[in-house]
Amino acid sequence: MLITGGASSIGLIGVQIAKTTGARQVVATTRNAAKRDLLTGVGANTVVITGEQDLARAVMDATGGDGVDVVLDHVGGETFTACLAAARTDGTVINIGRLDKARSTIDLDALSYRHLHVAEVSFGFTRPAELGAVIAAAGEDPLVAVAGGRVRPLIDAVLSFDTAAQGAQRLRSHQAHGKIILTVP
Numbered sequence: 001m002l003i004t005g006g007a008s009s010i011g012l013i014g015v016q017i018a019k020t021t022g023a024r025q026v027v028a029t030t031r032n033a034a035k036r037d038l039l040t041g042v043g044a045n046t047v048v049i050t051g052e053q054d055l056a057r058a059v060m061d062a063t064g065g066d067g068v069d070v071v072l073d074h075v076g077g078e079t080f081t082a083c084l085a086a087a088r089t090d091g092t093v094i095n096i097g098r099l100d101k102a103r104s105t106i107d108l109d110a111l112s113y114r115h116l117h118v119a120e121v122s123f124g125f126t127r128p129a130e131l132g133a134v135i136a137a138a139g140e141d142p143l144v145a146v147a148g149g150r151v152r153p154l155i156d157a158v159l160s161f162d163t164a165a166q167g168a169q170r171l172r173s174h175q176a177h178g179k180i181i182l183t184v185p
């Protein structure tokens with residue numbers, strides 16, 4: 001499995017879920033080399049630093065040239081394009097976010113010659129029935145892993161509502177390692 005934007009809060013949960021539900025090889029991406037240990041600490045087998053490495057080539061190297069079965073793309077933009085080349089033949093690429101941008105230029109040959117399946121889930125815009133199908137398809141394994149404490153959100157900081165600007169700055173500067181919690185008096 002490949003998880004782009006792996007150091008994001010959702011990416012960190014995704015890596016944990018992938019490992020606890022049986023993924024043999026989890027590749028995660030980040031733009032910041034300082035977050036490599038964070039990603040390996042939650043279970044990523046391989047970390048690709050996208051500013052330093054070619055994403056598709058690094059994934060192919062990590063998988064012995066096969067590519068990954070499933071891609072969860074949180075980034076969008078041109079990273080989505082690279083995800084198509086990183087997926088194995090008959091693989092699935094699911095876009096679930098746009099940390100970069102919504103537009104991407106794709107190679108239709110990479111899509112069709114390799115018989116890729118492409119899906120999109122946007123939790124802010126997905127219709128309830130479609131979201132229900134995604135949750136149902138995940139099965140009970142993720143819920144069991146959460147209940148058993150094997151999957152847990154990473155908390156970067158707990159701040160008072162009065163210091164929300166400090167939390168926002170940690171997020172904007174990509175210093176946060178997990179969620180920022182604001183307490184309200």
